[in-house]
Amino acid sequence: MDEFFKPSRRSFLRGSAAIAAGSVAGGAVAQGTPDPKITELQDWASYTGAGVDETPYGLPIRFESDVVRRNVEWLTATPISSINFTPIHALDGTITPQGCAFERHHSGAIELSKDDYRLMINGLVDRPLIFSYADLERLPRENHVYFCECAANTGMEWAGAQLNGVQFTHGMIHNMEYTGVPLRTLLREAGLDAADDLSDKWVYVEGADASSNGRSIPMEKALDDVLVAFKANGEALRMEHGYPVRLVVPGWEGNLWVKWLRRVEVTDRAVESREETSKYTDLYEDGIARKWTWVMDAKSVITSPSPQMPISHGAGPLVISGLAWSGHGQITRVDVSKDGGITWETARLGKQGDTKALTRFYLDTSWDGSPMLLQARAVDETGYVQPTKDQLREKRGENSVYHNNCIQTWFVNEEGIAENVEVS
Numbered sequence: 001m002d003e004f005f006k007p008s009r010r011s012f013l014r015g016s017a018a019i020a021a022g023s024v025a026g027g028a029v030a031q032g033t034p035d036p037k038i039t040e041l042q043d044w045a046s047y048t049g050a051g052v053d054e055t056p057y058g059l060p061i062r063f064e065s066d067v068v069r070r071n072v073e074w075l076t077a078t079p080i081s082s083i084n085f086t087p088i089h090a091l092d093g094t095i096t097p098q099g100c101a102f103e104r105h106h107s108g109a110i111e112l113s114k115d116d117y118r119l120m121i122n123g124l125v126d127r128p129l130i131f132s133y134a135d136l137e138r139l140p141r142e143n144h145v146y147f148c149e150c151a152a153n154t155g156m157e158w159a160g161a162q163l164n165g166v167q168f169t170h171g172m173i174h175n176m177e178y179t180g181v182p183l184r185t186l187l188r189e190a191g192l193d194a195a196d197d198l199s200d201k202w203v204y205v206e207g208a209d210a211s212s213n214g215r216s217i218p219m220e221k222a223l224d225d226v227l228v229a230f231k232a233n234g235e236a237l238r239m240e241h242g243y244p245v246r247l248v249v250p251g252w253e254g255n256l257w258v259k260w261l262r263r264v265e266v267t268d269r270a271v272e273s274r275e276e277t278s279k280y281t282d283l284y285e286d287g288i289a290r291k292w293t294w295v296m297d298a299k300s301v302i303t304s305p306s307p308q309m310p311i312s313h314g315a316g317p318l319v320i321s322g323l324a325w326s327g328h329g330q331i332t333r334v335d336v337s338k339d340g341g342i343t344w345e346t347a348r349l350g351k352q353g354d355t356k357a358l359t360r361f362y363l364d365t366s367w368d369g370s371p372m373l374l375q376a377r378a379v380d381e382t383g384y385v386q387p388t389k390d391q392l393r394e395k396r397g398e399n400s401v402y403h404n405n406c407i408q409t410w411f412v413n414e415e416g417i418a419e420n421v422e423v424s
Helices: 009-013 133-137 167-168 183-190 391-394
Strands: 083-085 116-124 127-134 142-149 173-182 202-207 214-216 227-232 247-248 261-267 301-305 316-325 329-339 357-365 372-380 407-412 420-421
Touching: 083 133, 127 183, 133 247, 142 247, 167 301, 173 183, 173 316, 183 227, 183 261, 301 329, 316 329, 316 372, 329 357, 391 420
Parallel strands: 116 261
Antiparallel strands: 116 127, 142 173, 173 227, 202 214, 202 261, 227 247, 301 316, 301 372, 316 357, 329 372, 372 407, 407 420
């Protein structure tokens, strides 16, 4: 750091902000140097601002207009059956605002009102039932924070570094507080005596949109933590997230989180629908595909610095930050490497919330301006350690699209610019 920007010990004690390592934040102006932004009256303090009714529903300020979801145009033939990506590089903490949370549609987002909404429980139940939206609101509800990750998240990176931005390599994920009724409550309301032994039973769930995206879920999971949700982050679901009701399947791949949920059928076998046979299976090198790979294994990624978040303040104190998650439970440790996996440092974990939710991690360090190869490696409560890409390829080859939870590498050059590279 330039000597000019090093405050004295005395001025430090008078109140300069410091990071955990004890260094003053880079870029702070030394005492005795006038800064007109603080010493002179500014325009915004010279006139009245917007009134309380200016924006009845609060919106981000125009200075944050770049923090938006983004699509990759060549990824699919049409945006009607496509995906856009959460700007995770620009967010902090763990909760994803609904307006930034990624979307995945198989036939486009539909408009379905609460008055028109119906949910059928049928199949091997004692009493087939139909619930209205108002019926669901009368039942005991729960609130939980969970991550939702598309099975194809990071899928384009199997064969090497492809997309130069963490939004595009890892942005098929969001983390929100869901409010809803446990699916087991609805199933028990319908009665499960007719199903007899539940150990080999399934539920088939489908949506009200044109694709329906029907999926089979083992009864054991259905009776565990699956939620029929009608709120996210305290407000109604957004249209693109399944308003007015969607399914939440904690820790499992996002295609099971059926939106516009209209039917839950208790069955004695998996339905083997299109979405669980032609898609969402993992093709091995020998041509055999593994299926029923529901759980999203432990994964992490550094969001800053990253290709969309270069280091702009030069050498000195640096906070390396990112996200970690596991469908098996909580994250217990995240290690960060600045030299491509040769050495590792244990990161500081942010506040832990629900199990199967995003965890924020930080490494408070100092950068001397030398190139770095940044990596993060997550460990979850089962002891599972996030693998390298070579370790995944050894087991599964390069034919797969789904469930790529490899360690990601960013190369940071002397100017602080980051690039997606592969260090396996």
